Amino acid sequence: MNEVISSLQVSFSLVVLLLLLLIISMFRILREYERAVVFMLGRFYRVKGPGLIIVIPVIQQMVRVDLRTVVMDVPSQDVISRDNVSVRVNAVLYFRVVDPQKAIINVEDFLSATSQLAQTTLRSVLGQHELDEMLANRDMLNADIQRILDSHTDVWGIKVANVEIKHVDLNETMIRAIARQAEAERERRAKVIHALGELEASEQLVAAAARLSQEPNALLLRYLQTLTEVAGENNSTILFPLPIELLNHLSGLTSSKTQQ
Incomplete structure (x- = not known):
């Protein structure tokens, strides 16, 4: 009898323990x-x-x-731009789960699915642009990629907050070609600036000549001022031409005095 009671107590203790657990x-x-x-x-x-x-x-x-923002590094992708330049591009993706029900039910693994979608979208979007646009208009490309990803991941309950292109890697040949192009562009700008300077100088000289031609005495004063500047340079010999306008002016002064 005691053994039966002991076994019942043990069984009851086990049941109570299981219920507690x-x-x-x-x-x-x-x-x-x-x-x-x-x-x-x-x-x-x-x-x-x-x-x-x-x-x-x-x-x-x-x-x-987990509802926190996930920072996902998109692996480097080989991209051929619209102008047939081969580059390697990698990016970083910021997203978070806004609807847990969709993220679990509508897709098997939302992290893997988002990563694969980001890689394919990065290749397809950058392949539609030229190399110069990839290097200069990253903000526009980031916005395009973010918009496409956000529209596709909406059915998974995921909100893509931002996409940033980190690196655009070029081979050595393309780097040298870009350097030559940049040097040629700088030379072109230098020639254009020099030509514009010559044009402005010629316009000012024409205006100055027109102003001096209105008053002969102004030409004489300008000539004397030039002589003063040359003489102040401690030169032992000074050679200067006599303009015909100055001789005509002096001859006109002499003839007027003779008539008087």
Whole structure:
């Protein structure tokens, strides 16, 4: 009789222990940035959290989903631009889960799916642009890639916040070609600036000549000023031409005095 009672006590203790373990396992704690997608008998039940939640063992299953922003490094991709230049481009992707139900039910692995989609989108978008646009208009390309990714991942409950192209790697031959092109561009700008300077100088000289031709005495004063500047340079010999206009002016002064 005592043995039967002892076995019953042991069995009861085991049952109580199992019930306690079962009750304890029902309680789950989720952090502020976590949500739980709960399934009941294989069917979607509801999204719970954060804080303390209850999940009935065996009947209900829970999948944790992190709502924080994920920073994903997109591997380097070989891209051929529209002007047939081969480059290697890598980028970084910022996204987060905004709908845990879609992220778990509509796609098997949303992290892997987003990574693969980012790689293919990066190749397709950059392949439609020339190399100069890749190097100079990165903000526009980032916005295009972000818009395309966001539209495709919306059915997965994912919001793409930003896309940044980090590096555009070129081979040595293309780097030398770009350097030669930049040097030629700088020489072209230098010649254009020099020509514009010559044009402005000629316009000013024409204006000065027109102004001096209106008053002969102004030409004489300018000539004397030039002589003064040359004489101040401590030269032992000074050779200067006599302009015909000055001789005509002097002869006109002499003839006027003779008439008087």
